Amino acid sequence: MPDSSFDAIIVGAGLAGLVAAAELISAGRRVAILDQEPRGSLGGQAWWSFGGLFLVDSPEQRRMGIKDSVDLAWQDWLGTAAFDRDEDDWARQWAREYVEFAAGEKRHWLRSLGVSFFPVVGWAERGAGVAYGHGNSVPRFHITWGTGPGVLAPFLKILDGGVSSGRLSVLNRHRVDGILTTDGRVTGVAGTILEDDSAPRGIPSSRTVTGDFTYDADAVLMSTGGIGGNASLVRGNWPERLGTPPARMLIGVPAHVDGRGLGIVRSAGGRIVNEDRMWHYTEGIQNWNPIWPGHGIRILPGPSSLWLDPTGSRLPAPLYPGFDTLGTLEHLTRNGFDHSWFVLNQSIIEKEFALSGSEQNPDLTGKDLKLLARRVLPGAPGPVEAFKRHGADFIVADDVDTLARKMRDASPDGKLDVEQVRREISWRDSQVTNEFSKDAQITALRGARRYRGDRLIRVASPCRLTDPQAGPLIAVKLHLLTRKTLGGVQTDLDSQVLDYEGRPILGLYAAGELAGFGGGGLHGYRALEGTFLGGCLFSGRKAGRAMATATR
Numbered sequence: 327m328p329d330s331s332f333d334a335i336i337v338g339a340g341l342a343g344l345v346a347a348a349e350l351i352s353a354g355r356r357v358a359i360l361d362q363e364p365r366g367s368l369g370g371q372a373w374w375s376f377g378g379l380f381l382v383d384s385p386e387q388r389r390m391g392i393k394d395s396v397d398l399a400w401q402d403w404l405g406t407a408a409f410d411r412d413e414d415d416w417a418r419q420w421a422r423e424y425v426e427f428a429a430g431e432k433r434h435w436l437r438s439l440g441v442s443f444f445p446v447v448g449w450a451e452r453g454a455g456v457a458y459g460h461g462n463s464v465p466r467f468h469i470t471w472g473t474g475p476g477v478l479a480p481f482l483k484i485l486d487g488g489v490s491s492g493r494l495s496v497l498n499r500h501r502v503d504g505i506l507t508t509d510g511r512v513t514g515v516a517g518t519i520l521e522d523d524s525a526p527r528g529i530p531s532s533r534t535v536t537g538d539f540t541y542d543a544d545a546v547l548m549s550t551g552g553i554g555g556n557a558s559l560v561r562g563n564w565p566e567r568l569g570t571p572p573a574r575m576l577i578g579v580p581a582h583v584d585g586r587g588l589g590i591v592r593s594a595g596g597r598i599v600n601e602d603r604m605w606h607y608t609e610g611i612q613n614w615n616p617i618w619p620g621h622g623i624r625i626l627p628g629p630s631s632l633w634l635d636p637t638g639s640r641l642p643a644p645l646y647p648g649f650d651t652l653g654t655l656e657h658l659t660r661n662g663f664d665h666s667w668f669v670l671n672q673s674i675i676e677k678e679f680a681l682s683g684s685e686q687n688p689d690l691t692g693k694d695l696k697l698l699a700r701r702v703l704p705g706a707p708g709p710v711e712a713f714k715r716h717g718a719d720f721i722v723a724d725d726v727d728t729l730a731r732k733m734r735d736a737s738p739d740g741k742l743d744v745e746q747v748r749r750e751i752s753w754r755d756s757q758v759t760n761e762f763s764k765d766a767q768i769t770a771l772r773g774a775r776r777y778r779g780d781r782l783i784r785v786a787s788p789c790r791l792t793d794p795q796a797g798p799l800i801a802v803k804l805h806l807l808t809r810k811t812l813g814g815v816q817t818d819l820d821s822q823v824l825d826y827e828g829r830p831i832l833g834l835y836a837a838g839e840l841a842g843f844g845g846g847g848l849h850g851y852r853a854l855e856g857t858f859l860g861g862c863l864f865s866g867r868k869a870g871r872a873m874a875t876a877t878r
Contacts, residue, residue, distance in 0.1 A: 407850025
């Protein structure tokens with residue numbers, strides 16, 4: 327670039343920012359991407375993701391016998407989001423457009439870029455047990471072939487072309503500290519240059535300052551992500567409705583997801599809303615081979631495991647694995663618990679356990695068909711077995727008494743009642759001896775197996791936990807795991823940042839998690855899953871197109 331002036335500046339090199347940059351480059355604009363991390367972190371959190379995308383009435387769904395529609399998806403979205411605030415007006419409009427996008431142009435657009443999908447559609451967030459309420463009425467979780475890196479690939483290709491053509495500058499180790507304005511309009515950014523650092527992706531990088539910078543632009547996009555890597559901010563924004571913030575949490579995103587961008591936009595006059603809305607998981611396990619501090623991995627469970635609280639008592643219906651993430655979180659934290667337990671057996675772990683993250687799914691990420699075929703063979707997936715062997719949170723035993731005692735020994739608060747664990751396992755096993763049951767979880771897993779996708783690769787045949795043919799017994803200690811920020815910068819439908827009077831701040835845009843994935847929180851209180859990457863794609867595309875028009 328001949329000088330320090332661009333048509334558009336994008337702050338943050340995550341998925342939303344890359345999508346916006348791709349749109350701007352395709353429109354012929356001169357763009358700079360500024361990011362505080364080394365070049366190896368390009369793509370941000372999206373690179374680490376499982377690559378799940380929310381689609382409605384897709385060919386993949388229809389081939390699996392799933393009947394879906396915009397009306398049903400919108401009903402599910404409203405029941406899940408539970409919008410109830412004045413500031414939810416923009417978020418609701420964003421949500422409606424996103425559901426229509428997921429049912430319409432989204433799949434065709436991604437396919438045209440070279441993105442493809444695993445043929446079996448997953449059923450995440452199965453719901454809270456009522457027709458109008460939280461949860462997906464039907465399976466909608468489409469796994470990208472190539473997981474998170476597969477989602478990023480087409481946009482990185484466009485960016486490479488932009489660099490070659492001279493339309494794009496990628497400026498790593500450039501940490502934006504403030505937004506510049508002239509006569510009420512945003513005109514650029516200022517910040518500090520950090521020392522070179524070759525830290526691999528996800529590893530915390532140096533914060534030593536070596537200089538400063540100022541760059542001018544007609545439009546600035548803030549897309550720096552949420553607060554999930556900053557435990558103090560998570561606790562500071564913790565909502566009263568979820569009880570007391572846990573003393574101990576695992577961290578589900580790299581340390582650079584620190585929430586700095588929210589403060590920068592606030593200082594520029596942008597309105598931040600719904601900061602108390604967040605999405606954290608209850609099925610976190612300590613990574614035996616960690617990359618960032620406090621690194622946790624989420625188990626993606628099927629519905630069969632027995633879920634116990636730290637006392638050894640079963641969680642109440644319908645808090646079953648994979649049904650209601652925030653409902654389970656609320657139950658645990660309001661009771662003062664910071665962990666829980668899955669109890670299962672080898673048969674269940676082989677069929678039902680998956681781990682979230684591109685690095686935990688080498689078959690899907692690497693598009694390796696031979697490795698993928700092993701999922702239908704006996705034995706748990708390799709990464710799951712590695713956690714079972716090396717993970718601090720896995721206990722294996724041949725009998726209930728030994729398992730329960732080991733669980734007690736792994737409970738530092740001493741609350742776990744060994745006798746209660748025995749009773750819960752016995753009661754649960756009494757309900758799987760025939761096709762009839764008064765246990766709602768057993769009924770639910772039998773219902774899940776009526777879906778061909780679950781029966782093939784996701785839900786084990788109902789059996790007693792203590793069946794010697796299905797053993798050994800396994801207990802997994804589960805921790806709370808930080809992940810997503812659901813609130814954020816309020817934007818209009820063109821991704822323009824709004825001030826506290828509801829007026830657009832000229833030249834300033836926000837997208838991705840920083841904007842609550844659009845409008846300051848298009849998910850409301852809860853998410854249907856597959857909607858975080860999708861929200862970054864959608865809001866980044868809208869922002870890029872709006873900025874291209876504004877800088878024409």
